[in-house]
Each structure stands twice: as C-alpha cells, then as structure tokens.
Amino acid sequence: MPDLKRTPLFDLHHALGAKMVEFAGYEMPVQYPxxxxxxxxxxxxxxxxxxxxxxxxxxxxxxxxxxxxxxxALVPQSIVGLAPGRQRYAFFTNAAGGIEDDLMVANRGDHLFVVVNAACKAGDLALMRAGLPGCEVVEITDRALLALQGPGAEAVLAAIVPGVREMRFMDVIVAESAFGELWISRSGYTGEDGFEISVAEGPAETLARALLASEAVAPIGLGARDSLRLEAGLCLYGNDIDTGTSPVEAGLDWAIQKVRRKGGARAGGFPGAARILDELENGAARRRVGLAPEGRAPMRAGVALYESDTGGAPVGAVTSGAFGPTLQAPMAMGYVPADLSAPGTRLYGEVRGKRLPVLVADLPFVPANFKR
Amino acid sequence: MKFTEEHEWLREEDGVIVVGITEHASEQLGDVVFVELPEVGSEVTKDDEICVIESVKAASDILAPLDGEIVEVNDAIVDDPGKVNEDPLGDAWFFKIKPAEPGQMDDYMSEAEYKTFIG
Known part of the structure; x- marks a missing residue:
C-alpha cells in the first residue's frame, strides 16, 4: 500500500500470511490465517x-x-505519586474537559516513559512539547512494541526474561536479554494478564519469532484486538472517547486519583479541571455504558439508541459494537443520558430500520484476568 | 451450478433453485456471526436485498438472484451462523426460491467463469 508507514515486523506479518489494512497511517495486520x-x-x-x-x-x-x-499539568492523574517501576493509565485533557488521547505513563526513575495512540502521536508530541517547557520530550522511533497477552504469557516470556515472574499488574522493568535491552510492562489492552515489550527494531523480528516458537503463542491481528478490548470494557480512542467526551461521561472516574480531586493536595491544575472536578462531584449528564443486544444482531458504532420501540428522538448512540467471541453474543458500548444508564435499562437500537431491544449492561462483559 | 457476480451460487433441485454464498465470499467475509433470512412465502424481485449476513468485520446484504417465491429457508444457519464458514456450498445454503419464469439462471456464470471472475 503506497504512502503507508510500516513497522519493523512488516516482513514477518507477510511471512505469517496476514491480511493487511490501513490503520492510523500504518499498514497493519487485521488478521492472520x-x-x-x-x-x-x-x-x-x-x-x-x-x-x-x-x-x-x-x-x-x-x-x-x-x-x-x-x-x-497535562493530565488529571497523580504522576508525582507514581512509584518508580510503576505505570498508570492516564489521559490528556483539553480546556473544555474533553479527552485529547489516552495513554500509559511509567515512572522509570530519572524519567517518564509514555505510550500513546498511533493516530494521536503527532498531536500528543506537540501537546507535550508545548505543555512541558522545562522538559525534554523525545519520541522513540527506533524501537518496536510487542504485546504478549493471555494466561500463557508469563511462562513464555519468563523463558527469555525470568524476572517477569515477579512482576505484578502495571509494574515496569528494564531488562537485558539476548534481544538487547527490553522495556517491559505487565499490562495490555485485552483484559488478560500479559506484557508490553519495547525492543530495538533490529532484534524485534527475532524476538517475535522466538515468542511465536512457543506452541502457546499465536499472532493476533487488529480484528481480535478490537473484540478483546471491547469484551474487557476498554475504550477505543476516536470511537468511545474523543475531544468531545469528558472523563466522567466516559466512566473513567476510577482513573482520577483523590489527590487531584477537590480537597486533594494537588487538586486541579490540568486542562478542563473546572468541568471535570465538578462532574466528579455531581455526575455528568450522559454516561458511557455497556450494551447487550437481546437478539443476535450486532449493533455497531453509529447505531442510534431510543427509549421506545416507536417514535421519539434518539437518546444516544453506540460508539463500539461487535460480536464477542468469548461472550458468544453481540456486545456494544455507547453514550446514554444519566437517568437511562442503570444496568438493566431497556433501550432500542435502530438496525436497518428496525428498533431492536438492547439492555444497559455492566462492564466488563468478560471479567479481567490481571495478576494483581 | 451457476454463480453470480454477488458471489452467490445457485443449484437447481426438483424445480426450485437453492441459493447460498460461495467459499470465496465466506472467506472474504470472515467469521459469520449473524444471519437474517427472508420469510417463507414472500415474493421477491431480482436484486431485492433479502438476507443480511454479518461477520466479525461488517454487515452485507444478499440479493435475490431472480424473480420468484421463497419456498424454504435454512434456519440452521440462523441458529449457528458459523456453519456458513464451515460448509458454504453444502449444509449452509440460505434459501430456496421458486422462479417466476424459467431460464432466469441461464445468464449466470459457470464455475470456470466464476473462478476467472474472482481471479
């Protein structure tokens, strides 16, 4: 595909028979055979x-x-309170209280290591360079990033880096290995235990092949990455959260530590603080919820939600929707007014001109399996 | 057996036409997770959108390949949509249609022509 960027594993994807698609300016594997x-x-x-x-x-x-x-100054999270060797989920907010991107930030002793979404990369770098005038902001362009996810991940990675057995969820380490220096976090975006591994681009393919050599490990494309994160109730930036959704609307209250809230030692001081702090106390007018269609028909992003099976104006919309392979049923997420956000509330999603019943559901759809 | 450019196959069986989707179509769609079939007894016109098929990737329509009456549908693929990937040319047929006029199948592609068509 012309004009698309490639990752250091591009040749490997082809060798593995991947079907490639455009994603955030990159040619990426959507699925393997x-x-x-x-x-x-x-x-x-x-x-x-x-x-x-x-x-x-x-x-x-x-x-x-x-x-x-x-x-x-850029996020409503406690970064000062993040211990060395620990990582946390965070988001850049804007003056209107919306979300510019969601990210992972790790305390690696004398510096922070930040992982941001591909589609937001350029904007995030500009935002950090403008908002962190006293800091050096360096984009790392010579390293690949792999995610090894699932109950078998620990045993497979421990064969290369034994120390990962001692890591718990959201720990980060820097480890020497046969594949050079690896930056490892015990995290991911599937709801499973697992690791994200930053490796120099040179040995990246050899490391990937070494991991794939294990019977337990299969290569996974963006298609399954999406259904895994949706079952886990996790937001996809650009679909479920964006510059127009506030953290409280998005149900991300849990990711804002007390110390940054009203009455906290470092309350406020991030973009959009007035709105976000108010919504943390008083709630938001709409909320992101899980949605479980009662029939088998999937309700995908954009499906309008109604309070009644006939007439009326839409009360909200689906922002992500798919079939859940583990759930064995369709699943979705979307925004609805706060008074319609209680689990069990029956709404109707309009699919191909028909209003189909859907219940507001607890998230996640499939329980997380982290090593706490 | 005849093939349409919409990746359907048609097979004549006791005066009715059995219709399904081709192996190529099922591979392109990916894992099928939802199928909606027309009502038995409905009169359809060629190119009407009469079935919905949804895979892990997207939703698509299946068009009526000819004018006629739907005389039977395969509820087994509604209960277990995965059959469409397992046996698209056999057990996972979609519907049977009684043609309004004979000869409507004649212009569709032979198997060899379809193979050339999909490249």
Whole structure:
C-alpha cells in the first residue's frame, strides 16, 4: 500500500500470511490465517502476540524531579505519586474537559516513559512539547512494541526474561536479554494478564519469532484486538472517547486519583479541571455504558439508541459494537443520558430500520484476568 | 451450478433453485456471526436485498438472484451462523426460491467463469 508507514515486523506479518489494512497511517495486520474469532479465543485460552509498534513511545525527562510534577499539568492523574517501576493509565485533557488521547505513563526513575495512540502521536508530541517547557520530550522511533497477552504469557516470556515472574499488574522493568535491552510492562489492552515489550527494531523480528516458537503463542491481528478490548470494557480512542467526551461521561472516574480531586493536595491544575472536578462531584449528564443486544444482531458504532420501540428522538448512540467471541453474543458500548444508564435499562437500537431491544449492561462483559 | 457476480451460487433441485454464498465470499467475509433470512412465502424481485449476513468485520446484504417465491429457508444457519464458514456450498445454503419464469439462471456464470471472475 503506497504512502503507508510500516513497522519493523512488516516482513514477518507477510511471512505469517496476514491480511493487511490501513490503520492510523500504518499498514497493519487485521488478521492472520487463523481468523478473528479463533485468534480472539486463542488469546484468552493461551497467549497472543500483537504488533503495536504503530503506537507512540515517548521519553519525558528533566523539569522538576523526573518530569512528574510538570506532567501533572497535562493530565488529571497523580504522576508525582507514581512509584518508580510503576505505570498508570492516564489521559490528556483539553480546556473544555474533553479527552485529547489516552495513554500509559511509567515512572522509570530519572524519567517518564509514555505510550500513546498511533493516530494521536503527532498531536500528543506537540501537546507535550508545548505543555512541558522545562522538559525534554523525545519520541522513540527506533524501537518496536510487542504485546504478549493471555494466561500463557508469563511462562513464555519468563523463558527469555525470568524476572517477569515477579512482576505484578502495571509494574515496569528494564531488562537485558539476548534481544538487547527490553522495556517491559505487565499490562495490555485485552483484559488478560500479559506484557508490553519495547525492543530495538533490529532484534524485534527475532524476538517475535522466538515468542511465536512457543506452541502457546499465536499472532493476533487488529480484528481480535478490537473484540478483546471491547469484551474487557476498554475504550477505543476516536470511537468511545474523543475531544468531545469528558472523563466522567466516559466512566473513567476510577482513573482520577483523590489527590487531584477537590480537597486533594494537588487538586486541579490540568486542562478542563473546572468541568471535570465538578462532574466528579455531581455526575455528568450522559454516561458511557455497556450494551447487550437481546437478539443476535450486532449493533455497531453509529447505531442510534431510543427509549421506545416507536417514535421519539434518539437518546444516544453506540460508539463500539461487535460480536464477542468469548461472550458468544453481540456486545456494544455507547453514550446514554444519566437517568437511562442503570444496568438493566431497556433501550432500542435502530438496525436497518428496525428498533431492536438492547439492555444497559455492566462492564466488563468478560471479567479481567490481571495478576494483581 | 451457476454463480453470480454477488458471489452467490445457485443449484437447481426438483424445480426450485437453492441459493447460498460461495467459499470465496465466506472467506472474504470472515467469521459469520449473524444471519437474517427472508420469510417463507414472500415474493421477491431480482436484486431485492433479502438476507443480511454479518461477520466479525461488517454487515452485507444478499440479493435475490431472480424473480420468484421463497419456498424454504435454512434456519440452521440462523441458529449457528458459523456453519456458513464451515460448509458454504453444502449444509449452509440460505434459501430456496421458486422462479417466476424459467431460464432466469441461464445468464449466470459457470464455475470456470466464476473462478476467472474472482481471479
């Protein structure tokens, strides 16, 4: 495909028979010969290897301390309170209280390591460079990023880096290996236990092949990555959250630590704080909810939601929807007014001109399997 | 057996035409997760959208390949949509249609022509 960027694993995807698609300016594998459904189930049963090298890897250093205090001006999370060797989910907010991107930020002692979405990479770098004037913001462009996810992930990675057995969810380490220095976090975006591994682009393919050599590990494309994260109730930036959705609307209250809320030692001080702090206390007018269609028909992004099976104006819309291979049923997420957001509330989604019943459901659809 | 450019196959059986989707179509769609079939007894016109098929990737329509009456549908693929990937040319037929006029199948492609068509 012309004009598309490639990751260091491009040749490997071809060798593995992947079907490639455009995603965020990159030519990426959407599925391998196994197919989306079996890839999804394999990841939950054993282990899956994902190429997420399109995501942005950024090092922030300098400023006050290791850059943590400065970084708090951009996000409503506690970064100062993040212990060395720990990582946390965060989001850049804007002046209107919307979300510019969601990200992972790790405290690696004398600096922060940040992983951002591929589609937002350029904007995030500009935002960090403008918002962190005392810091050095370095995009890492010579490393691949792999995700190894699933109950079998620990045993497979421990054969290469024994120390990963001691890691718990959201720990980060830097480890020497036969594949050079690896930056490993115990995290991912599937709801399964697993790791994200940053490796120099040179040995990236050899490392991927070494992981795939294990019987437990299958390569997994973007198709199954999407159904896995949706079953896990996780947001896809650009679909479920964007510049127009606030963290509280999106149900991401849990990701805002007390110390940044009203009455906290470092309350506010991030873009959109007035709105976000108010919504944390008083709630938002609409909420992101899980949606379980009662029939078998999937309700995909864009499906309008109604309170009644006839007439009336839409009360909300689906932002992500698919069939859940583990759930064995269709599943979706979307935004509805707060008074219609209680689990069990019956709504109607309009699919091909028909209003089909759908219940507001608890998230996640499939319980998480993290190593706490 | 005849083939349409919409990737359907048609097979004559006791005066009615059995219709399904080709192996190529089922591979392109990916894992099928939902099928909606027309009502038995409905009169359809060629190119009417009469079935919906949804895979893990997307929704698509299946068009009536000719004018006629739907005389039977395969509820087994509604209960287990995965059959469409397992046996698209056999057990996973979609519907049987009684043609309004004979000869409507004649212009469709032979197997060899269809193979050339899909490249």
């Amino acid at each position: 196994m197919g989306v459904m079996k890839e999804h189930l394999h990841c939950r049963a054993a282990a899956g290897l994902f190429d997420v090298s399109h995501m942005g890897q950024v090092i922030v250093r300098g400023g006050t301390g290791n850059g943590a205090e400065d970084f708090e």
